[in-house]
Amino acid sequence: MITLDLIEKNQLGKIVAIDTDLLPLKLIEMGCLPGNEVYLEQLAPLKDPMYLVIDGCHLAIRTEIAKNIKIELI
Amino acid sequence: MSKTINVALIGNPNTGKTSVFNALTGLNQKVGNYPGITVEKKQGSCRLNQTTKAHIIDLPGTYSLNASSMDESVVIELLLNRNDKDYPDVAVVISDIENLKRNLLLFTQIKDLKIPTLLVINMSDRMVDKGISLNVNKLEQKLKTKIALTSTRENKGIEFLKTCLLDFRSLSKVGCLDITKIDEAYFGNLQKVFPDQSLYKLWLVISQDVNFAKIERKKVQDATEYKTQPISHLKRLQQKETIKRYQYINQSLKETYSVDQSKATDYRSKLDRILIHRLWGYIIFFLILLTIFQVIFGWSSIPMDFIDERFTKLSEYTKINLPPGLFTNLLAEGIISGLGGIVIFIPQIAFLFLFIAVLEETGYMSRVVFLMDRGLRKYGLSGKSVIPLISGTACAIPAVMATRNIENWKERLITILVTPFTTCSARLPVYLILISLVIPEGKFLGMGYQGLTLMGLYLLGFAMALLSAGILNKMLKIQSKTYFVIEMPNYKLPLLKNILITVFEKTKSFVVEAGRIILAISILLWLMASFGPGKEFNQAEEIIMSRSKVKSFTAEQLENEIASHKLEHSFIGILGKTIEPAIAPLGFDWKIGIALISSFAAREVFVGTLATIYSVGNDQEETIKNRMKAERKSDGSLLFDLPTGISLMLFYAFALQCMSTLAIVKKETNGWKWPMIQLLSMTLIAYLSALIVYQILV
Known part of the structure; x- marks a missing residue:
């Protein structure tokens, strides 16, 4: 199990746990929920922010937020 | 006798909500502000048939009813306040075919408010490209609603949407989620205390700080006691609610919505690889x-x-x-x-x-x-x-x-x-104008x-x-959490109609707003320049005529001499002269000083002010630029030379000369503290840089 900020390109992950207190509700509402699949679409220069596809939803978040999401590589 | 029904358009950002609004209303729309706040309020009207008109309000885009910004709370306030004159008879949730799942989250929330709700699935023209198939009838049954499949790009489905709107009374008002399932003890208790209130509405009031309209607030005032729950517990409940909603949505979409990835063309990834490439x-x-x-x-x-x-x-x-x-x-x-x-x-x-x-x-x-x-x-x-x-x-x-x-x-x-x-x-x-004069x-x-x-x-x-x-x-020592989340929407060719309407509306409101200030200031300036106290102003002709040097003047020169003497002793001239000592080190004379003063209302007044000042008593057929070019200092050299021009440009570059900006900053920061700090520091920066540059160049 790793945190989401460590995911690399061409890896597919599954969200295992999220830290509700530290995540914006908006992110949860956009599908960042345990059980959903996630992969990395692209990294901005300096590896931040991250452009992710979570459960089919294309969005970008900063790595410090991604640290609060635990995933399992599949 | 025609009647009007209230329609509210609600949807996530990037779903083409505004396109649907434009398709329904055309140019029958007006953009204003919600009273007291600066959230844009767009409303318009649309004729549904001979006897019925729809009054359509385009609510700000939101991802859910859990408001995190002022724009979003506008949506909740309207939907919770039955007494609002815009309270919708029917809510239209706009979704887009590609992001249907995420869009439906908001739909289930609106439906739980027991407002008749219609679902629009927009961008249906993309279904083939994306390999999407959808069973509309079945989805209608699952979601207990009516669905209008539209494509604003191909102008399809809008007429059907109108007939659905006419038939809004037949829409089911059954909700989607039994909210007690989230936490039976908590919600059971809540229902006991407020037996005649809708649980979901109570929950919305409790779970967020929305400034509800007075009447509604009175009813649920006591509910705020339940806020004493620790925030983290509330957040956990909100998360549970979201999970429950997604379970319901996944259930509804399972047999009705499918994507054949092999048929999908994905130009978003391809374009992204270039457009956000690190070089x-x-x-x-x-x-x-x-x-x-x-x-x-x-x-x-x-x-x-x-x-x-x-x-x-x-x-x-x-x-x-x-x-x-x-x-x-x-x-x-x-x-x-x-x-x-x-x-x-x-x-x-x-x-x-x-x-x-x-x-x-x-x-x-x-x-x-x-x-x-x-x-x-x-x-x-x-x-x-x-x-x-x-x-x-x-x-x-x-x-x-x-x-x-x-x-x-x-x-x-x-x-x-x-x-x-x-x-x-x-x-x-x-x-x-300054560049063309001095560069x-x-x-x-x-x-x-x-x-x-x-x-x-x-x-x-x-x-x-x-x-x-x-x-x-x-x-600044402010601790605040970072909540940076941004959707990366699919690329779209812009719709010409949307663009033109936006440009027209924005330009119009800008010109009307600025025009109003400029008009008022022009009149005030003209009055102040055309009248003055004392005999220096009122007997200018006699004073000039009595001077010996005027004997050799032509009639035209004489007239100019009188006009400028009058201006110098008019109210505005006196004002300009008063501040001249402060701005002389920057290379400005008292006429520029007047323009600076009036520019504090709005910068664009500068040119107009100079035009007004220079044209008072001047009948020559000249443009503003030529009049400025002809201005001379008392020693006969050009007023607008390079040092003065540059100094003036720097002053305008840095100074906060705009009352409207101050007003909006006050609104957005809730007080006068920040706009005042902003005004003082920007003026100081402007003054110092103009001073330094002028003294070096001169």
Whole structure:
């Protein structure tokens, strides 16, 4: 199990746990929920922010937020 | 007898909600503000059949009913307040076929409010491209609603939507989620205390700080006791609610919605690989910016010259053809000259709004945010500060409002404070006229000096914004969490109709707002310049005639001498003379001083003010520029020489001369503290830099 900020390109992950207190509700509402699949679409220069596809939803978040999401590589 | 039904359009951002609104209302729309706050309120009307009209309100885009911004709370407030005159008879949730699952989250929430709810699935033209198949009838049964499949791009489904609206009474009011399932003990208890209230409404009131309309609030006042729950517990419940909703949605979509990935074409990834590439991405963005500026200045000059000429002619025509008198003078010298000062830069504002609208409609703006976030964070800004900083080149007012989607308060505050440094379009006429007066026409590496100077002024504005953001970032001790989340929507070809309506509405409201101030100030200025106290003003003719040197003057010279003596001793002249000692070290005389004072209402008044001042008592057929060119100092040298011109441009680049910006900053920061700090520090920076540069150059 790793945190989401460590995911690399061409890896597919599954969200295992999220830290509700530290995540914006908006992110949860956009599908960042345990059980959903996630992969990395692209990294901005300096590896931040991250452009992710979570459960089919294309969005970008900063790595410090991604640290609060635990995933399992599949 | 025709009747009207209230329709509210609700939807996530990027679903084409505004396209649906435009398709329904066309130009029968008006944009205003919600009372007391600066959230844009768009409403329009649409005829459904011979006897029924729909009053349509386009609510701000939101991802859910859990508000995290002022725009979003507008949506909740309206939907919870039955007594609001806009309370919808029917809610239309707009979704887009590709993101249906996420869009339905909001749909289930609206439906739980027991408002008749209709679902629009937009962008149906993309189904084939994306390999999507959808069983509409079955989904209607699952979601207990009526579905209108539309494509605003191909203009399909809008008529069907209208017939669905007419039939709104047949829509089911059954909710989607049994909210007690989230936490039976908690919600069971809540229901016992408020047996006759809708649980979901109570829950919305409890779970967030929304400023509810008074009447509704009274009913649920006691419910706020339940807020004493620790925040983390509330958040956990909200998360559970979201999970439950998604379970319901997944269940509904399972047999009705499928995507065949093998048939899907994915040009989003392909385009993203280039447009947000770590090298090409920046080069492309820079080229786009360059093109925008080139177009704005290259293309706008033709209509601008035309407008300038027309207004000068109009002013003359008025003077010649109306009976001479006070009123004619006021019209020709005060009002027409003043209005000319604003009408002249409609072309540039329209072009700028056009480009910003295109960048947003295509989905490119989100990529810029993504590209710039890391770099801007160094200065205490967010990637989302790019949108305010770019829109700031049109006008700081919408730019300050555009900071609302920056989640982090410190980043947002810094963005608000530095945005007025970007070169807004009101500075343009000042720059343009000064550049043409003091910068020679030569060329350097194929670029004109004048164009380069203008570009330099824009860069200076951005540089100053970044620099002061960096300083503020070090000085401000504000702890706030980062909540940076941005959707990366699919790329879209912009709809011409949407773009044109946006450009038209924004330009119109800008011109009306600015025009009002300019008109008032022009009249005031003209009055102050046309009247004065004491005999120096009222007996100017006798005083001048008694001087010996006038004997050799021609009639025309004599008239000019009298006019300028009068101006110097008019009310405005006295005012200008009073501040002259303070601004003389910057190279400004008292006439420029008057323009500076009036510019504190709005910068664009500068040119109009000078026009008014110089045209008082002047009948010559000349443009403003020629009048300024002819101005001389007391020693006979040109007033607008290089040092004065540069000093004046720097002053305008840095000073916060805009009452409307102050007003909007006060609203957005909830008090006078920040706008006052902003006003004082920007004026100080402007004064010092103009002073230093003038003293070096002179």
